[in-house]
Amino acid sequence: MSSDADLLADRRAMRRKLTLWRLLAVVGVVGAILVAGLAWSGRGPGSIGGAHVARVTISGFISGDRRTLELIKSLEESRAAAVVVRIDSPGGTTSGSEALHKALRDLAAKKPMVAVVDGLAASGGYIAAIGAERIVARETSLVGSIGVLFQIPNVGALLNTVGVKVEEVKSSPLKAAPNGFEPTSPEARAALQRVVDDNYDWFKRLVRERRKLAEPEVAAVSDGRVHSGRQGLALKLVDEIGGEPEAIAWLEREKGVAKDLTVRDWRRRSESSSYGLWSAGEALARAAGLESVATIIARASDQPVGLRLDAPMALWQPAFEK
DSSP, X not given: OHHHHHHHHHHHHHHHHHHHHHHHHHHHHHHHHXXXXXXXXXXXXXXXXXXXXXXXXXXXXXXXXXXXXXXXXHTTTSSEEEEEEEEEEEEEEHHHHHHHHHXXXXXXXXXXXXXXXXXXXXXXXXXXXXXXXXXXXXXXXXXXXXXXXXXXXXOXXXXXXXXXXXXXXXXXTTTTOSXXXXXXXXXXXXXXXXXXXXXXXXXXXXXXXXXXXXXXXXXXXXXXXXXEHHHHHHTTSOSEEOOHHHHHHHHHHHSOOOTTOOEEEOOOGGGSTTHHHHHHHHHHHHHTTOOOHHHHHHHHSOOOOOOOSSSOEEEOOOOOXX
């Protein structure tokens, strides 16, 4: 009997301790989130809201995803004194590149902005670069690839080999053409060519206006090829050879940005400088048997936009020799 009473007392004591630890974990999670929020908004220690130069990185395939556009939008009302846009991208869809360019132009109307080409600013990547007031590139960076393409794989021969035939009923011959299951008709090819030409004219007009080029100068750089940073300087596609130090020096010299400001990366909140605090809160939540806060947010967030081959693209794709 005595041993049963002792066992019951031990269980109650353990339950009280577990309850206490869970309460402390919840308090820790809430505290971490509050501190992270203050840091993000500029009202707490380690804040990114004080005077600084914001660095935004554009890399990989450009789709004009909502989260990137909202990140750029958030800078408009921030305390960032200026913006450095680091670009390393082969481009993406023309509509996504257009949306990114517009977001950068809206931001440039409120904050001094300079683009730094780390390795590649081709096609849609170059459309992003000309959203800034100045472009700095390394001597060996690749810039340009001013052009548009439309690609769709044709698997008709493969289907014939395996004995598969795709039948269709459609409202007109040009509906859903090309479809990838049969050779593209001359009419469908001509219709797509008109779309590509229209996108191409838009791209060239954008380059002409942003880089202040004459028509012969635009023609010389808009045949789809890429240029090195040194070539791009001579062709007026870039303004200066260098990297981030040269870009910041220009901001200080020409835009009156205070010297020696801290350069801080602007990322989505889950990737921000408050990530360490957030991670600590996550660990406490897991220790208390609570569901991860990040898991809840991930459930509510959109899925990444996939690569689409059925849309016009401003994309540099180096050809491989057979």
